[in-house]
Amino acid sequence: MLNDTSPTGASLVPPLDLSTFLRTIPELVWTAQPDGRIEYVNAWGCRLLQANFEQLRDDGWRQFVHPEDLERTLALRQHAFETGDPYEAEFRLRDGQAGTYRWFLARALPVRDTAGQITHWLGISTDIEKQKWREEALCQSQERVRALVDSNIIGIIVAEGEEIVEANDTFLRMTGYSREDLLQRRINWVHITAPEDLDRTRQAHQELAHYQSMQPYEKEYVCKDGSHLPVLVGGVVFPYDPSQSIYFVLDNSARKELEQRKENFLSMASHELKTPLTAVKMRIQLAKTRLMKQGYHEAAAVLAKAEGSVKLLERLIKELLDGSRIQAGKLEYVQEPVDLEALLSEVADTMQQVSATHPIVVRGTIPCTLIGDKGRLEQVFINLISNAITYSPSATTIEIDCHVSSEAVTVSVRDHGIGIPQELHEKIFERFYRISDLSQRAVPGLGMGLYIVAEIVRHHGGTIQVESEAGNGSTFHVMLPLKRLRTVLPRG
Ligand code: ADP
Numbered sequence: 392m393l394n395d396t397s398p399t400g401a402s403l404v405p406p407l408d409l410s411t412f413l414r415t416i417p418e419l420v421w422t423a424q425p426d427g428r429i430e431y432v433n434a435w436g437c438r439l440l441q442a443n444f445e446q447l448r449d450d451g452w453r454q455f456v457h458p459e460d461l462e463r464t465l466a467l468r469q470h471a472f473e474t475g476d477p478y479e480a481e482f483r484l485r486d487g488q489a490g491t492y493r494w495f496l497a498r499a500l501p502v503r504d505t506a507g508q509i510t511h512w513l514g515i516s517t518d519i520e521k522q523k524w525r526e527e528a529l530c531q532s533q534e535r536v537r538a539l540v541d542s543n544i545i546g547i548i549v550a551e552g553e554e555i556v557e558a559n560d561t562f563l564r565m566t567g568y569s570r571e572d573l574l575q576r577r578i579n580w581v582h583i584t585a586p587e588d589l590d591r592t593r594q595a596h597q598e599l600a601h602y603q604s605m606q607p608y609e610k611e612y613v614c615k616d617g618s619h620l621p622v623l624v625g626g627v628v629f630p631y632d633p634s635q636s637i638y639f640v641l642d643n644s645a646r647k648e649l650e651q652r653k654e655n656f657l658s659m660a661s662h663e664l665k666t667p668l669t670a671v672k673m674r675i676q677l678a679k680t681r682l683m684k685q686g687y688h689e690a691a692a693v694l695a696k697a698e699g700s701v702k703l704l705e706r707l708i709k710e711l712l713d714g715s716r717i718q719a720g721k722l723e724y725v726q727e728p729v730d731l732e733a734l735l736s737e738v739a740d741t742m743q744q745v746s747a748t749h750p751i752v753v754r755g756t757i758p759c760t761l762i763g764d765k766g767r768l769e770q771v772f773i774n775l776i777s778n779a780i781t782y783s784p785s786a787t788t789i790e791i792d793c794h795v796s797s798e799a800v801t802v803s804v805r806d807h808g809i810g811i812p813q814e815l816h817e818k819i820f821e822r823f824y825r826i827s828d829l830s831q832r833a834v835p836g837l838g839m840g841l842y843i844v845a846e847i848v849r850h851h852g853g854t855i856q857v858e859s860e861a862g863n864g865s866t867f868h869v870m871l872p873l874k875r876l877r878t879v880l881p882r883g
Contacts, residue, residue, distance in 0.1 A: 419484075419495070419516040421452075425509045427472045436516070441487020457483035457492045464497075475501050475509055481519065493520040546622075546640035549629075553579050562640055565622070567615035585611035585619055595624070599636055603628045609643060621647040658715040661708045668708065672701045703835060710839035714822060717846045724764040724850060731800060731871075732757040734765060735791060738772045748786040749806075751776065755793035757800055761871065767847045774840045775804040775867050781834055782865070783808030799853075799872045807864040816857050820845045 413420050419436035423429050428449045437443060440455050447455075456464060460482035471478030478499040483492035499514030540547050546562030548555050555578040563570060568578050584592045588610035599605040607625035614620055626638035675698045682691040716722040739751045772791075779789045787807040794801045811819060811826070818824050825838035841855075848855045852872050859865035 419518075421499075421514045421516070423472075423499070423512040423514065425472070425501075425511070427468055427512070430511070439486065439488075440484065455485045455487075457485070459483075471499065472512070477501075478512070478514065481523075484516070493518055494523040495519060544641075546642075548580075548638050548640065549635055550580055550638065551635050553581050555580060556635070565614075565620060565640065565642055566612055567618075572615070583612050583614075585613055587611075595626075599626055599628060603630075603633075612640075620644060654715050654718055657711055658719070661711040661715070664708050665705075665712065668701060668705055672698065672705065675701060707835070707837055710837055710843060713843050714839045717843065718822075722846065722850075724767060726762055727765055728760045729763045729765045729768055730757075730760050731768070731802070732793065734769060735772060735793065735802065738769055738776065739791060742773065742776045742780070746780050749780045749783060749789050751789045751791065753791045753793070755795075757793050757795055759795070759800075759873070761800065761873070763851050763871070764847075768851070771844045771847050771869060772802070772804070774844050775869070778840060779804055779806035779808065779865070779867075781836075782806065797873070799870050801868055801870045803866050803868045805864065805866040810861045810863045811857060811859040811865050812861045813859075816859070819857070820855070 413433045415435070416433070417435055418433075419439060420431075420433040421429055421436060422431040429447055429452055432444055432447045432452070437447070440447065442451075442455065445451070453461060453465075464480045464482045467480040468478060470476070478497070480497050481494060482497070484495050485491070486493050495516040496519045497514060497516040499512045501509040502511045502513055504510050539545060540559050543561050543564070546565050547559045548562050549557035554576055555573065556576070558568075558573050558578070563573065566578075566583060572578055580592070581589070591608060592610060595605045595608055604627040605625060607623050609621065609623055611619045611621050621643040623641040623643045624638055626636050629635045629637060675694050679691050679694040679698065682688075682694065713722060735753055735757075739753050743751050776789060776791070783789070783806045785808075790803075790805040792803045792805070794803070809828075815826060819826070820841050821838075822842040823838040824842075825836060845855050848869055848871070854870045856868045856870075857865060858868065
């Protein structure tokens, strides 16, 4: 006997009669005879197709199916009606109101009598236009991703811990590894990273673990044949599997080669310019001395000006040469005892002679001798004082303060000039960086000075920091640690 209530007590008999239900349900409901001829379409369906039942009955519905979908749909129906298997088909139906086609999913089940004979088919066709649209968009984006993965431009790898578990052909071609190597799990990012790039790579992986993505960075891979390949690498953690990360790898060798050629050019050009310039300087000096002796003071003054310009050129060329030596890791240093206090007062005296406009004051004592490169340390302070003078056009004092602790010597060079905006405090130490302020355009320079200064200080194990704001002067603090300078000899 049929039980009319569910275990929760809710009624199992619909409170509405079936025809009301079929009329109002927002689905295309239909029934068909055992051979498939339509015998009923609900009102919602008729409204959707803008058709009356007479137009739809028997095989009339077919005229509303998209011509491209008809044959396939009929074949599926035929199969269902012949075998009695559930019917399911996706096809486009013409929306009578909009005049366009929309995708529907039609499903139907046979209704059988007590003898098991099919008496009717009961079907529902559901509007799946939005779902289809989403599927298509997903498909298109997957195709785009696949095109990228299959392209020969970008290497793609998936790593789990240190192991590379998946890689596209481009990555394998770049590094010379085979798919067999990959399957045998023989590719590990630690092994294929050039030793000098390991620290940077580990740092990038920490960044990835922390922020789920990493800033692209440059490094070199060691290929299977031992050759090195410059690459640009970036990556993200898989959102649905944080144990895996996906990386893109771009071959950076063309760019690196161009950079190298530029470096070679700079180094060669500055070398080639240096020798004739030294000869010109010497001749000018010689001629100037002779003219002075012979009493041609006016002509000697002209030559003195020319000498000034040559000296400026000489300084710029030296900076270029040092810059390219730093890039090539070939800036040479000597290790010698350095009396920093004496060095500072010598530099200050020399600079004072060259530029009388700015009084230079040295304060504090340094009661120890450091081990370092005297010439290079001189270069640091000449540069800082020279900048302090250059960028304080309304002549004011340049102050040099020395401070010694048990750990380090700190020398601060302060000016009361135009200052440096906060956001440029790091930039000014970059190679070729100059503040492109109108007021500074006329100042000669290559943006190399502070880059070289920072490199020399770093080589001595120290740091350089700037304290400044626009319009309020600048102080450059050079800290040279006593421990890293190996020996601290008592002076005297
Ligand atoms: P440059 O030789 O062109 O002066 P530097 O590397 O020495 O190059 O300096 C980089 C930039 O930093 C300069 O162009 C200048 O704009 C700024 N700068 C350096 N020192 C000072 C300073 N003491 N006061 C203001 N600006 C400075």
